Amino acid sequence: MVGMLQFLSESFRLYYPHHKVSSKGVISVNSCKVNGKICMIDAKPFGIENFTAVYVLRGEKAALIEGGPASGAERLLTGLREIGVDLKEIAYIMVTHIHVDHWGGASLILDEMPNAKVIAHPKGLTHMANPDKLWEQSKAVLGEVADIFGKPAPIPVERLIPAEDGMIINLGDMEIQVIETLGHAPHHVSYYERLSGSLFPGETAGMHVKDLNAIIPATPPVIILEKLFESIDKLIRLNPEIIYYTHFGPADNAVEKLNVYAKQLRIWSSTINECLRNNEDYDAILARLMERDPNFKVAFEYIRKHPVIGRALKSIIQGFIVNGFSCKIPSKS
Template sequence: MQTKDPIRLDDRIYLIDGFDFNIPYRTGAYVLDEEQLTIIETGPSPSIKHIKAGLEKLGFLLDAVKYIIVTHVHLDHAGGAGLLLKSCPNATVVIHPRGKRHLADPRKLAAGARAVYGDSFSDLYDPIVPIPEERMIEKEDGDTLAIGKNCTLQFLHTPGHARHHFSIYDPMSNGLFTGDTTGVRYQLLEDQGVPFFLPSTSPNQFDPNELRQSWERIEKLQLDRIYYGHFGMTEQPNEALQQVFTWLNTFMEIAENAYAEGVGYDKLAERMLEAIRVELRAKGIPDDHETYIILNVDMQICALGIIDYFQKQEKNKQPVR
């Protein structure tokens, strides 16, 4: 099993790489070393072995885990929650109210992902373990959760990527765990001195207007940090948010033209990826850089979500926003 040591972000927050898609720096689980040991995000079930190994390296026992928080129920963020919970007898899963039923009965979630990933589904996501309702708690917008004497987390509903999405504010670091709401951070490009952030527009609840509203709300928090589901932390939240605002506008403009031409999501993904190549070439990143392994996957998924949005707008005869 490929694994590596947890990444220490400060004296109380660690990040364990989940090797989603067997790729490093794709997804991760955050560990908050507080009186009530808390994990934010689990990734899919194949990532759970990495989380367990990371907890062991940090010296934490599984029965010490008190809370497992998932920002939303997409399988690359919460698919492994049920499997991890089986090994954490004292833990409770914290979830958005719209997501609870999907973790209690994940068949619909699994069917949707299977339609996207086909024969690869089992390797990427199985097993998906249902979570008993009595081991979940819901958090409404503005709700809090005390995990330490000096640390009370706050939950903010942040739709746009999905309607069952919240973000978690950590007052100790003045940071926000944003799941997919603020998009994707590319660690391999950061390592080259190129901070790079793209919006996540995956199906099937992507709404650009709601996403922009969530970003505006996040901007007003005047954060010092954003913690990403994909992947890691930035201490440049203003730059990161500005980039996703700009790229969302670019993606929607490319998609509007592509949709009018009647092209499919695969061609749209190619056009979006080409716009990214032009930008990264200008920053000195070659076309064969390894980050394109992740970017190719991301643009395929993002294109699916944008096409789905356009189809819904056309069906409802609403203007594209």
């Protein structure tokens, strides 16, 4: 395992020399601030930059949105200290869903934040209190990528709060609305800072490659596309101005990007299932997607060489296979 992790780190350095791979707790401050009240920390799982963001809200009360992976816990702690956050003043850690790269880091440093409560979808709370089963499932689905993220620690039940749809989290001079956004996962919520139009969609809005201005599907092996479309529509109706992507970073023109993502999902769904009906192999599916999705074409080399996304690409495609089709993509003959 150590050899594989070293290989992934070296691969990232080789393919992305302009992206530093570092074990240091480097802080990335968000340049798209909400009255100076939102900062971004790059959690850098296993030193991989520009992939996993944790957002720090600095109202009268402090809060985090997302908790990063367990492997980024030390970087998260260092980043919080570097931007001058008093850990005792953190009131909430708002988690969009319980996939292990979204809360494991906060779970390991929760003792450093004695007043913080963790907010997540009600369906995820049992797994956060006892993550053993979730961890086994994560390893089964993600393989060695799970070890890049690391295993979360249990969170005491008394520190967990269910995130109910429509719930308002009051930070004094900031109010965060909870929006249930199912589809990517059955335990997914998004968060919306209403005064500034700032949206924190977790993976309901896909993944964003800022340098390429491209969007990539964020789909696990099992998704419910109908629910995901409903969730995207809910977010569009909010008319947000800025999206703060967990993967990765802030982006303006939020409504436009949400519409682009909905269109991308439809392209991928129809294309992949058309290919399966024709018994086309994985390489043929990739070729068809590049023909029909300009975002994927622009980002393909980035995806293919990325030490996490590249290894998950087949699994991402698998998520679009509708009921009635084989669960296996035909191998190249």
